[in-house]
Amino acid sequence: xxxxxxxxxxxxxxxxxxxxxxxxxxxxxxxxxxxxxxxxxxxxxxxxxxxxxxxxxxxxx
Numbered sequence: 743x744x745x746x747x748x749x750x751x752x753x754x755x756x757x758x759x760x761x762x763x764x765x766x767x768x769x770x771x772x773x774x775x776x777x778x779x780x781x782x783x784x785x786x787x788x789x790x791x792x793x794x795x796x797x798x799x800x801x802x803x
Contacts, residue, residue, distance in 0.1 A: 743772050746784055749799030750774075754786060757801065761789050 746754075751771070758770050770786065774795075777783045782797040795801050 744774055744776055744784060746771075746774060746795075747782070747797045747799070750784055750795045750797065753795045753799040753801050757786070757788055757793060 754771055754774065755767065758765075758767050770788075774784045774786045777785050777794065780794070780796075784795050786793045786795060791803050793801055793803060
């Protein structure tokens with residue numbers, strides 16, 4: 743699992759609660775990947791798209 747901020751972890755929890763597709767919360771956390779040149783943002787596959795989560799927890803596609 744990659745290193746993430748507390749805010750990013752909370753954002754993953756919120757998105758996981760919005761769409762439970764039989765994937766465990768740990769599996770969603772483990773699917774997070776680092777981004778290149780985005781100052782610590784991570785990307786997570788969610789609902790058929792990639793969700794970018796900034797270090798402050800802000801989510802966008």
